Amino acid sequence: MPVDHTTLAVSESTVAAADGTRLHVQTAGHGKTVLLIHGLGYAAWAGAPLRARLVGAGFRYVTFDNRGTGRSDKPHGPYTIAQLADDAANVLATEAQPPAHIIAYSLGGYVALQLALEHPALVQTLTLIATSAGGPGAMDVPEATRAAWAAAVGGSPEEFARATMPLSFRPGWTENHPEAFEAILKSRLEQPTPEHAWQAQYEAGARHLSTGLDVRGIRVPALVLHGTNDRILPYTNGSQLASLLPHAQFHALEGAGHLSWIEEPEGVSAQIIDFLTNLQSPTDAVTQN
Numbered sequence: 023m024p025v026d027h028t029t030l031a032v033s034e035s036t037v038a039a040a041d042g043t044r045l046h047v048q049t050a051g052h053g054k055t056v057l058l059i060h061g062l063g064y065a066a067w068a069g070a071p072l073r074a075r076l077v078g079a080g081f082r083y084v085t086f087d088n089r090g091t092g093r094s095d096k097p098h099g100p101y102t103i104a105q106l107a108d109d110a111a112n113v114l115a116t117e118a119q120p121p122a123h124i125i126a127y128s129l130g131g132y133v134a135l136q137l138a139l140e141h142p143a144l145v146q147t148l149t150l151i152a153t154s155a156g157g158p159g160a161m162d163v164p165e166a167t168r169a170a171w172a173a174a175v176g177g178s179p180e181e182f183a184r185a186t187m188p189l190s191f192r193p194g195w196t197e198n199h200p201e202a203f204e205a206i207l208k209s210r211l212e213q214p215t216p217e218h219a220w221q222a223q224y225e226a227g228a229r230h231l232s233t234g235l236d237v238r239g240i241r242v243p244a245l246v247l248h249g250t251n252d253r254i255l256p257y258t259n260g261s262q263l264a265s266l267l268p269h270a271q272f273h274a275l276e277g278a279g280h281l282s283w284i285e286e287p288e289g290v291s292a293q294i295i296d297f298l299t300n301l302q303s304p305t306d307a308v309t310q311n
Contacts, residue, residue, distance in 0.1 A: 099222025157234015
């Protein structure tokens with residue numbers, strides 16, 4: 023039964039990373055733990071479209087603000103994907119009874135893949151949205167998107183968000199959903215990511231895309247979702263990732279942008295919940311739809 027996110031009881035706590043960085047954690051619901059790991063510059067606010075639906079399906083929802091974002095500490099860089107994965111491991115060890123289901127998007131997907139490789143006992147499944155294994159064959163952030171990000175650097179957090187965030191949606195989405203876009207911006211700007219932290223996360227992600235991870239050793243079931251209109255990490259990254267993971271199924275989200283679960287919360291949530299509640303023994307084949 024769906025849960026109204028406006029009345030959902032959310033608990034908040036703080037977990038210390040290995041270097042003492044304080045990580046802000048949110049939890050809701052009961053049942054098997056699902057940990058959501060966020061993308062570049064994003065924080066707990068971005069999980070709202072998934073949170074109530076996962077809790078309503080009988081899961082315990084856990085998320086945290088990556089270092090540099092939200093209500094977590096914002097140390098100066100450099101950051102690494104391995105460091106962010108260790109942060110996630112600390113949250114799981116403190117707030118969950120591993121192994122847990124991991125849902126991650128964009129930069130958070132890089133972190134989830136690293137987590138599964140370095141801390142396999144903590145991970146039961148992976149749901150990977152709009153992300154990439156990096157390395158040979160991966161497609162970088164398009165030049166037009168990187169140019170828009172660079173042009174917006176130096177502005178206020180609101181100016182940066184208004185100039186760049188529309189690229190994270192399918193073309194025309196923000197114009198067709200102005201009230202929803204304003205609500206998202208309001209949530210994002212309550213605890214804006216400072217420029218130094220955004221840059222440190224971006225550089226960690228760029229190194230990942232360049233060098234890549236050998237994900238063929240990840241043995242857990244995986245669901246890979248990727249929008250065909252993704253203007254941040256092009257669609258072929260998703261299909262390549264699914265082909266490399268031994269036990270993955272791939273679903274193309276036709277017409278969707280980078281933030282597909284915000285554009286299509288019911289449809290994307292339904293696919294994730296179906297995957298998590300109907301797990302079968304892993305096979306070596308990749309199912310592509």
